[in-house]
Amino acid sequence: MPSTYSASYEPAKEVPSVIELPSVAVLGAGAIGKSLLKGLTKPGVAVNGSIYATCSSASRAAELASLSQVTVTAVEDHPSVNKDAVFESDLVVLAVNPEGVPALIADVSTSFRPGALVVSVAAGVTLARLKKMLPDSVTVVRALPNMGGEVGCGVTGVATNDSCTQEDLKIASDLFGTVGTVVVVGDDQLDEVSSISGSGPGYFYFFVEQLTATGIELGFSPGQARVLAEQTFLGSAALMQSSGQKPEELLRYFTSPQGTSIKAIEQLSAADFKKVLLKATAASIARAREIAAETGE
Ligand SMILES: NC(=O)C1=CN([C@@H]2O[C@H](COP(=O)(O)OP(=O)(O)OC[C@H]3O[C@@H](n4cnc5c(N)ncnc54)[C@H](OP(=O)(O)O)[C@@H]3O)[C@@H](O)[C@H]2O)C=CC1
Numbered sequence: 001m002p003s004t005y006s007a008s009y010e011p012a013k014e015v016p017s018v019i020e021l022p023s024v025a026v027l028g029a030g031a032i033g034k035s036l037l038k039g040l041t042k043p044g045v046a047v048n049g050s051i052y053a054t055c056s057s058a059s060r061a062a063e064l065a066s067l068s069q070v071t072v073t074a075v076e077d078h079p080s081v082n083k084d085a086v087f088e089s090d091l092v093v094l095a096v097n098p099e100g101v102p103a104l105i106a107d108v109s110t111s112f113r114p115g116a117l118v119v120s121v122a123a124g125v126t127l128a129r130l131k132k133m134l135p136d137s138v139t140v141v142r143a144l145p146n147m148g149g150e151v152g153c154g155v156t157g158v159a160t161n162d163s164c165t166q167e168d169l170k171i172a173s174d175l176f177g178t179v180g181t182v183v184v185v186g187d188d189q190l191d192e193v194s195s196i197s198g199s200g201p202g203y204f205y206f207f208v209e210q211l212t213a214t215g216i217e218l219g220f221s222p223g224q225a226r227v228l229a230e231q232t233f234l235g236s237a238a239l240m241q242s243s244g245q246k247p248e249e250l251l252r253y254f255t256s257p258q259g260t261s262i263k264a265i266e267q268l269s270a271a272d273f274k275k276v277l278l279k280a281t282a283a284s285i286a287r288a289r290e291i292a293a294e295t296g297e
């Protein structure tokens with residue numbers, strides 16, 4: 001299982017020990033919710049109690065019915081299911097879309113167990129806002145995971161506030177440790193985390209798509225271009241992970257001074273690739289701030 005509590009860049013490591021978590025309700029079993037449910041039910045993870053998951057539609061509940069150890073129920077079938085799941089759980093994950101968070105909290109707020117830990121993954125919904133919406137009897141942690149968690153290779157930024165204990169942080173970190181690596185950050189950094197690793201899988205797929213399109217321009221068939229681009233990214237990521245070397249070391253190692261790659265890299269640098277990424281991340285951060293305003297910051 002990949003590592004937890006990493007405060008800086010580290011390739012994922014195997015952690016042999018069992019991760020123990022309390023009874024848990026995942027409210028919103030969509031893409032992120034499902035990846036967490038997969039983490040919670042993998043070998044080496046012991047949940048001391050029930051695992052409840054909720055979603056809006058009966059069709060989504062049916063899709064998730066095969067998840068063993070998880071009771072999945074749709075609001076469409078049982079309108080009180082979010083309240084019921086919260087009532088049964090010591091750990092509650094809010095994994096609906098950001099605009100749904102205020103109504104969800106209003107719906108379940110009288111059902112929390114005293115001392116429950118609430119973890120929100122909603123982009124843009126601030127810790128201050130969550131604290132204001134939630135009853136004083138619970139503790140709240142904010143996290144920003146990513147889709148790598150679906151295959152156990154996620155990375156999650158986790159932020160707490162003053163009312164959180166080390167135990168709360170450990171539970172939240174263990175939760176996301178079931179699906180990858182955890183980086184503890186300040187609450188004021190979560191929109192930035194979102195812009196790097198939350199949205200990062202999207203950047204990756206965009207790069208693959210663009211390199212594929214470039215290959216087609218250079219005369220390859222779509223199938224050939226796709227294999228050439230995809231396999232290159234997959235192999236490069238695997239090499240970075242297995243070697244434990246930093247990207248800049250690998251870049252130096254594979255880019256000989258008189259070679260061809262250096263000429264291409266020079267073009268990417270000249271196009272100020274970093275500036276493009278700064279513009280992209282700034283747009284992502286700005287959207288997170290808009291969501292904060294829309295959800296009543
Ligand atoms: N996707 C990503 O890469 C990341 C997402 N996030 C955050 O995670 C959250 C979820 O995102 P994501 O998983 O992508 O979104 P999805 O749309 O895939 O999932 C949202 C889920 O919430 C369910 N839902 C909606 N309303 C309710 C309700 N009242 N009670 C219970 N369930 C409900 C939906 O049910 P149904 O399927 O039946 O409609 C759906 O399954 C968002 O807040 C997002 O900001 C954070 C980091 C990365």
Ligand SMILES: O=C(O)[C@@H]1CCC=N1
Binds near residue numbers: 123194198199
């Ligand atoms: O695009 C989104 O809204 C989600 C939140 C962070 C990354 N993906």
